[in-house]
Amino acid sequence: xxxxxxxxxxxxxxxxxxxxxxxxCLLCLDAPCSKxxxxxxxxxxxxxxxxxxxxxGAAETIRENNALGAICARVCPTEKYCQKGCSRSxxxxxxxxxxxxxxxxxxxxxxxxxxxxxxxANGKKVAIVGSGPSALQAAVSLRSLGYAxxxxxxxxxxxxxxxxxxxxxxPDRVVDKEIERIEKLGVKFHVGECVGKDVKLEELKxxxxxxxxxxxxxYGKMLxxxxxxxxxxxxxxxxxxxxxxxxxxxxxxxxxxxGGGDVAxxxxxxxKLLGVEHVTDVVYEQFKEFKASKKELEGAQRLGVTIMDGxxxxxxxxxxxxxxxxxxxxxxxxxxxxxxxxxxQYPDVSGLGVELVKGEVNEGKKYFTKDPKVFVCGDIAKSExxxxxxxxxRTGKEVALYIDAALGGK
Ligand SMILES: Cc1cc2nc3c(=O)[nH]c(=O)nc-3n(C[C@H](O)[C@H](O)[C@H](O)COP(=O)(O)OP(=O)(O)OC[C@H]3O[C@@H](n4cnc5c(N)ncnc54)[C@H](O)[C@@H]3O)c2cc1C
Ligand code: SF4
Numbered sequence: 001x002x003x004x005x006x007x008x009x010x011x012x013x014x015x016x017x018x019x020x021x022x023x024x025c026l027l028c029l030d031a032p033c034s035k036x037x038x039x040x041x042x043x044x045x046x047x048x049x050x051x052x053x054x055x056x057g058a059a060e061t062i063r064e065n066n067a068l069g070a071i072c073a074r075v076c077p078t079e080k081y082c083q084k085g086c087s088r089s090x091x092x093x094x095x096x097x098x099x100x101x102x103x104x105x106x107x108x109x110x111x112x113x114x115x116x117x118x119x120x121a122n123g124k125k126v127a128i129v130g131s132g133p134s135a136l137q138a139a140v141s142l143r144s145l146g147y148a149x150x151x152x153x154x155x156x157x158x159x160x161x162x163x164x165x166x167x168x169x170x171p172d173r174v175v176d177k178e179i180e181r182i183e184k185l186g187v188k189f190h191v192g193e194c195v196g197k198d199v200k201l202e203e204l205k206x207x208x209x210x211x212x213x214x215x216x217x218x219y220g221k222m223l224x225x226x227x228x229x230x231x232x233x234x235x236x237x238x239x240x241x242x243x244x245x246x247x248x249x250x251x252x253x254x255x256x257x258x259g260g261g262d263v264a265x266x267x268x269x270x271x272k273l274l275g276v277e278h279v280t281d282v283v284y285e286q287f288k289e290f291k292a293s294k295k296e297l298e299g300a301q302r303l304g305v306t307i308m309d310g311x312x313x314x315x316x317x318x319x320x321x322x323x324x325x326x327x328x329x330x331x332x333x334x335x336x337x338x339x340x341x342x343x344x345q346y347p348d349v350s351g352l353g354v355e356l357v358k359g360e361v362n363e364g365k366k367y368f369t370k371d372p373k374v375f376v377c378g379d380i381a382k383s384e385x386x387x388x389x390x391x392x393x394r395t396g397k398e399v400a401l402y403i404d405a406a407l408g409g410k
Pocket of ligand 1: 160
């Protein structure tokens with residue numbers, strides 16, 4: 001199968017074009033871009049450094065504020081945050097902050113800079129459950145405060161949902177490098193250890209001064225009509241397999257995808273980049289209500305994905321799915337050799353001693369649970385931040401300060 005899956009779709013800047021882009025920046029005094037960044041990455045400051053060709057200084061600004069700077073540079077929905085309020089939009093178009101950040105963090109990597117530092121050991125230990133973005137950022141923030149940190153991950157690979165974001169948007173090597181830097185800081189990682197099953201929460205509570213839960217929304221949702229059907233796979237399982245096998249997977253020439261969010265767009269785009277001829281995406285929402293970002297939707301359409309909006313699955317018989325339109329009478333039957341469900345994810349906190357209300361833990365004050373030794377962050381924590389990588393980074397930074405305060409820090 002002819003595969004374009006491994007190439008980063010968006011081209012990076014060159015030394016010349018990054019300086020050209022930085023020179024468009026208005027160096028705003030009140031810098032709306034920096035106010036809008038949940039991770040506090042300070043675009044105005046690092047763009048200023050780039051304008052003066054000080055790439056090292058720019059890398060320091062990014063990394064000191066965001067332990068996942070190279071990842072956020074690639075996957076952050078900048079149109080919702082820093083670029084949304086960019087003053088340059090009033091003249092022509094916003095500064096491409098994400099790609100400037102990508103250039104700078106690639107430069108940092110090429111020089112093997114070591115910016116993150118551990119703080120003076122304070123003799124206290126924190127266990128973290130899960131290794132997604134919020135957990136990784138919390139681990140770095142806690143190390144900088146002098147805590148010994150151990151991370152427990154149920155999968156064999158670290159990174160949480162970052163390992164599902166397709167290679168053409170987020171290469172695995174970028175995630176590997178970010179985790180390597182964190183490991184160098186002295187964070188200890190345990191893989192293939194599910195807390196609540198292989199390791200009991202009570203054991204962690206005895207061995208550590210605090211336990212931080214960051215299990216995310218790691219399980220894919222199934223629809224009852226599709227349950228037990230051998231032709232059906234869940235989007236999270238499909239994306240995980242394609243990424244783990246570097247795109248070397250066999251997929252039939254005719255695939256039906258159900259769902260219309262960003263994860264569904266990742267699935268259909270992946271299928272096209274893998275060379276699948278017929279990809280049909282059937283979506284509950286109508287185009288005007290679409291959940292996926294415009295950029296991802298248009299990208300999928302450009303690759304030739306057929307998108308049918310406003311349909312609900314009515315009956316499933318083997319490889320044939322009948323759909324009813326939400327407004328127009330009648331039925332459409334689609335036959336496919338593989339059916340991929342991208343209808344959302346859910347969290348599982350069994351054995352973690354906390355309860356979920358509408359998919360979130362909100363048992364005490366922000367990031368606290370009923371148990372004074374147990375804290376939460378990331379997608380399962382009730383917070384004002386979006387369920388995104390950068391939202392996770394923000395909750396990871398904040399929860400580290402809450403844990404420090406609870407354990408007698410400043
Ligand atoms: C396909 C896909 C594409 C996405 N694309 C983007 C994007 O482009 N931009 C963006 O900002 N966001 C994106 N997101 C969302 C983003 O990845 C999540 O918001 C973010 O990863 C949540 O981080 P988290 O720290 O809460 O945990 P997660 O990343 O969800 O990781 C949680 C980890 O905890 C582990 N775990 C769970 N239970 C246990 C247990 N009991 N014991 C041990 N380990 C456990 C899980 O295995 C998992 O590794 C995407 C998500 C998906 C699924
Ligand atoms: S808002 Fe835009 S123009 Fe102003 S400092 Fe930030 S990137 Fe530059």
